[in-house]
Amino acid sequence: MATHRLTELPADALKMIATIAGPVHDVEMVSAGYNSEIAARLHLDNGTVFVKGLRQDHPRVWTQQREADINAFTQGLAPALRWEIRKGGWDLLGFEDLGGRHADYSPGSPDLELVLQAMRYLTSATPPSGVELKTMPQRMIAHVTDPADVRFFEGSTLLHTDWKPDNVLIVDGQARLVDWAWASSGAAWIDPALWVIWLIASGHSAADAESLAALHPAWDITPVRHIDAFACAQQRLWESIARADRPDEWTHKLHAATQAWVEHRG
Template sequence: MRRDWTALPESVTARIAERVGGIVDVDPASNGNHAEIASAVTGSAGRVFVKAASGDLGVRSLRFELAATSAINGYPPEVLWHFECGGWLVVGVEHLDGSHPDLSPGSADLDLLASALKGLQETPAPDGRWFTPANRLGFAHPAMEGGMLVHSDLNPANLIVTTRGLRIVDWAWATRSAPWVELALLVQWLIGSGHTASQAEEWLAQFPAWTAIDREVLDDFATRSASKWSTKSRESNLGWVHDLAAWTTEWAFHRSRGAPRHCSLPEEPRPRP
């Protein structure tokens, strides 16, 4: 659960101040809830994004995210420093300036997402303990097992368009799996951004990991994902839970109507004779 900056002990804020050249401004993040503290901190040395946690679950999650962020180059924000003090784990990372992408059909930001995904699809999971598909998603299939590191939560709020391309934040759910799992989890966010289920699958067909998966495997994934979020929506009043239930149900319905084994990219129009 997110807490106010004032929850940090003075000993912790003093050590943060040393690293940023004195704290001039603190701007709490509006999204996310994994860390108890998540704020952009400005000092004379520049701006840093700071996450901190003290509870057992929060510390485990932040320690896990620290390991994932440190293991991957290019896409996550760079880890600048971290320390433990007064019962708190504190991590300072590169502050990313930019906006969240527009993932609606036809948006130029989709090209940025495709470029980032192509790199991630080739990123092996380093040695260490990572989530498995089963303990990340609550369901499993043998085809989901693999050796790649997937972010597993590429919703637009975790994507930032920068001058260096698309960057990805919040790696608390990094999972070791087959690369197509990342793509399957992206379907719900594409639908939520305005794509039909068919359009989402057509866009994903540019990735070899997607076209190589058997239809039955995708059918199973879509059905189980929809069932999970439908169950959660009956137990929750949170809007985002109901959104995910609707989007995953739309995809499962599309699959149940006989989606092709894989959706190929549209053919170029043939010239008229």
């Protein structure tokens, strides 16, 4: 799942960035996140910019284009895209540097309401036409018990889907969302359902995690069977990831969280 993170910004990439953004006075490499080889905060003449990038021959370089294409449709939640560079073997994106801090998902955290506000706001967005997005039925087809169950996940809502706390920044009393590489289309209740897994992994009981998800307007109008099928699919997904070579600590936590969720739904 994870992409190897570089600990230094390659000189050739830095040179290309300077031609677009101007002189770079300082580079802070960022360790959080899994999808990029390059993640860095650059200090420029006119402030800072956050850069993420992959080599052009990386198997997931498509995620860079996904983020660039969707950025205009996620204003108010995602950081604004300032520039793109695709040459010299690198695919680089320069974003508004939001600052802030990572969200705290622990029980009782005031950030939980801010995350819910962001989810409610996202519900009003629809997948942009002309941008290639996978649907949740497509993403879950290999993990459902009954292939017919994927119809439960159909919908026209734009979904973020990657609710790792590192992807939620608390900025001026608002939750902002970064890393839209896995944006998809599907039923509106799916983002809060995916959040349930992260909440359990962050110390909530399955019952308490679902109580928070139920504050999302789409939750209570969703048939129980649909959420049951999704919980089981997520358990099978994380089980397969946990069996991969050298899974990290969060993988084990999420696998255990999905098991606890399925057991709770019984």
